[in-house]
Amino acid sequence: MSAPQDLPSDVRRPARGALAQSFRRCVAMFVKEFIQLRRDRPTFAMIVGIPLMQLLLFGFAINTDPKHLPTAVLTSDDSPIARALIGALRATDYFDIKYVARGEADADELILSNKAQFVIQIPPDFSRRLVRGEKPAVLLIADASDPVATSGAVAAALGAANQALDRELIGPLASLSQDAAPYEMRVHRRYNPAGETRRNIVPGLIGTILTMTMLMYTAMSVTREIERGTMEALLAMPILPVEIMLGKIAPYVVVGAVQMATILIFAALLFQVPVVGSLFTLTTLTLLFIVANLSVGYTFSTVAENQLQAMQLTFFFFLPSMLLSGFLFPFYGMPKWAQYVGEALPLTHYLRIVRSVMLKGSTFGDLAVDAGALAAFTLIAMSVAVMRFRQTLD
Amino acid sequence: MSVEREIAIDARGLTKSFGGKKVVDNLSLQVARGDIQGFLGPNGSGKTTTIRMLCGLLTPDSGEGTCLGYDIRRQQKEIKRCVGYMTQGFSLYRDLTIRENLEFVARVYNLEAPEDAAQAALERLGLAARADQLAGELSGGWKQRLALGACILPGPALLLLDEPTAGVDPKARRDFWDEIHHLSTQGLTVLVSTHYMDEAERCHKIAYIANGRLLASGTMPEIVAGAQLSTWVVTGEALDALASELKHQPGVDIVARFGSALHVGGRDQAAIERLARRYGAEGRRQWKRDEPTLEDVFIDLMTRAGADR
Missing domain, CATH: 3.40.1710.10 (abc type-2 transporter like domain)
Incomplete structure (x- = not known):
């Protein structure tokens, strides 16, 4: 094929040398990636926002020697x-x-x-x-x-x-x-006469692991439909946003239950962490926690414009959950404002539940407040998701 | 049957803007039940936006309309139940099998026996042997066939097809249109957007839009007659040179290459005839008077719409 006639010949001549050509192609890719990154405004904001916010939040909040x-x-x-x-x-x-x-x-x-x-x-x-x-x-x-x-x-x-x-x-x-x-x-x-840290960490891990996996599963679910182009057809069908949400969350409740069982079995086998309280109480409240996290993830999915943003939101939620819930650092060691933030995270309430049931044998009655908080959290997240879900392409 | 029920689509003054730009501008369109209505226009002319407004995916800024008697602003739920919408891109689940996709659609529409409905659709589509293949693995023509099958599975009374045959080979396109005509004889109304003239010619009626405005509508002879173009077909040597020469001659509204011939046309019959005599006398090319084709008319409409802007 001959080159277009109206281009001056020196424009079309390739750069000399294999290495120079390779370098130019790298630069082409680099420039393209940068332009795309800049176009994705929310991602661009989070590049600086996430590290700064997390640093300030945790730098001031974490204290391993709690008082009061x-x-x-x-x-x-x-x-x-x-x-x-x-x-x-x-x-x-x-x-x-x-x-x-x-x-x-x-x-x-x-x-x-x-x-x-x-x-x-x-x-x-x-x-x-x-x-x-x-x-x-x-x-x-x-x-x-x-x-x-x-x-x-x-x-x-x-x-x-x-x-x-x-x-x-x-x-x-x-x-x-x-x-x-x-x-x-x-x-x-x-509850822990020998003062073994793992007795505290292992139940906490159930909550942390479930938070991460559950959030990820649903955070992608709506953005994936949009990115693959299946959402438009779905919206043209007679199905309601609530129906879409519940249908998307339900399978992962089963997944979460399997994960919970796996962790419990290995916690008992490998780390000798027993379940002092009732297994029924633990299962019921863990399922509630699983649903709470799935709803949060789904809400993220309705807010994010693409899968990268959904991923970032998940991370944005997961880090405070780890650090401000009492999982790694004592809850009462944090300043009051950080405790208020912590109270707004489902993991904080679940950690109280899982540790209390597994180590102390607490019952439903003892944990009513935390269970109520999880239920309220789920309802709020689901309502936000249903309201955020756009039924039209306007 | 009353006159009202004979109309499947009745849109009046539909307008929709995105970011201050009017994508659809005061568009009115009536489609009779059982008709195949072709919907033509250049890229970005507002075809997809119009279709989305008709099936309840977009809310018009102004204007009114009904689909199958349901209000497009207030009765989107009812419209979704009895209108099949085939999107421009493939919008079934690539990671589900053909059967699973069809069963999903059947369940969302609350069909009594979704498995049976899916099986029946598979057989009708000729996909029964490949039912357990992933939808994403199908070729373009089969994907489009499957998408149409999924659309008609719930038994809609109206089909809205958005460029269903884009990127599909001629044989598959032909089969697709045979299927559309078959559905139409069963009483289904079809609104189909396309860029292909041969497809437009197979429609009962055609609507042509550009810049969001309806420029022509009616049957093909009506549109061709309405354009009042005098057209000459020129064959011979150095046609490209002639084309650039003619483009700026007064009275020439279209100059377009069709295969080995050049179509030259204009609404000023006398002016075109003078040109034909003058250039015909050169003897290098043959000038022959002919009926304008649909494409001639559309090129003329598009040029004029562009000049208006």
Whole structure:
């Protein structure tokens, strides 16, 4: 074939040398990719947005030595000595006395429902026996299912014990404050007496893995139909957005259930993490969590214009879920604003559920608030998705 | 049957803009039941947008219309149930088999026995032997055949086909049109957009649009007569040179090459005749008076629409 006549001959002459030609082709590709990237505005914004936001968010939010942990007090001793002891523990900044338990059953329930991480139990005759020099015991019950979150507080409690009563033990009682503390601080690490981190991490992994896989499955589902050109035909058929959504989510509930079973079996076999609570409770609430994540993913799918954007949104949601939910770092170690962000993530609530059921044996009743949060989350995400779903091509 | 029910498509003053540009401009179109209505016009003239408005995928900015008696603004649900829309690109699932695609369509339309309906469609399409092949593996002609099969599977009363034969070989195109005529004899109304003149000639009626406006509509003889073109067919040597020479002559509205001949036409009959005599006298080429073809008419319509802009 002859070249077009109206082009000057030097324009058509190829660059010299194989390497130079190869380089020019690379540059051609490079320029093309850059132009396409620039045209995709949301992606362009996320190039800077994602790293900056994540860096600021997590740099300020993460703290592995949490303070102000929710604590309950169980005592009928209202003496100045008992109050001084509680005051000393509070002064460590680790304990936030939020509840007064009415009995042991009440205290247990506070821990099972994740309202309190510690219970300080002072026996009724504490001050009388202390004055008599009998060295009575104070019991610090710690929810050690997350050993990282509780270890700092336990150490602080033990450290504070010695000086706790110095100001009270004056006059005739001064002899009691001579050397060691006149009482014993006994620590009871519940649910994880050996303080093994994997007991906390493995249940958390169920939530993290499910978040990632479930989000990915549905985040692509609508954009894929648009990119492959099947959406136009689908829209011309008599099918409603809700029907499309439910039909697209349902298969992945099964996929999620299979994943959950796999993780549970291997958690028991490889890591010896048992399920203390009811398997039925765990399965039901996990399915709810799976549906919540699938709805979020589907919502992303209706917002994103292409699969790359859907992928980025997934990642944008997944990272905070990992870092602000209490999976890697203690939830109460974060500043208040980060805790509010965390409360808005399904994984935060699911982590409380899965850890409580697996390690502590919590029941539906204990976890009603978190289960409700997941249900509300699902409903909101689905409503947004149905509203966002465009039934026309306008 | 009342006159109202004889009309399958009744659009009045449809207008639609995208980003400030009027893509469809005050377009009115009536299609009688059982007719095959050809829909022609250059690329970007608003054919696809019009079809999308008719099947409820786009909302017109202004104008009214009904499809099978249903309002295109308010009764999109009913329209979707009884209108089959075949998109320009292949829009079935490439990663489903032929049978699975057809069963999916049958289920979405709530057919009683989706498996049976799909099987019947497979046999009618002649695809029964390849039912379990992935749809994405089909050749262009078979893809288009399958897409038509999926469209008519739910038993629509109106078919909207958007360039169904683009990129399809002549034999497959011929078969496709035989099928369309067969469907039409069964009472189905068909609106089909195309760029092929031979296809346009097989339609009962034709509508031609450019720049979103309807420029001509009617049967083929009506359109040809309505254009009032005097056309001469020129054969002989150096036709390309003659074409560039004639293009700027007063009275010449179209100069177009058709195979080994040149069509020269104009609405000013006397002027064209003078040219024919003058150039015919040169003796190098033969000038012969002929009826204008449909394509001559469309080229003229398109040129004038372009000049208006």
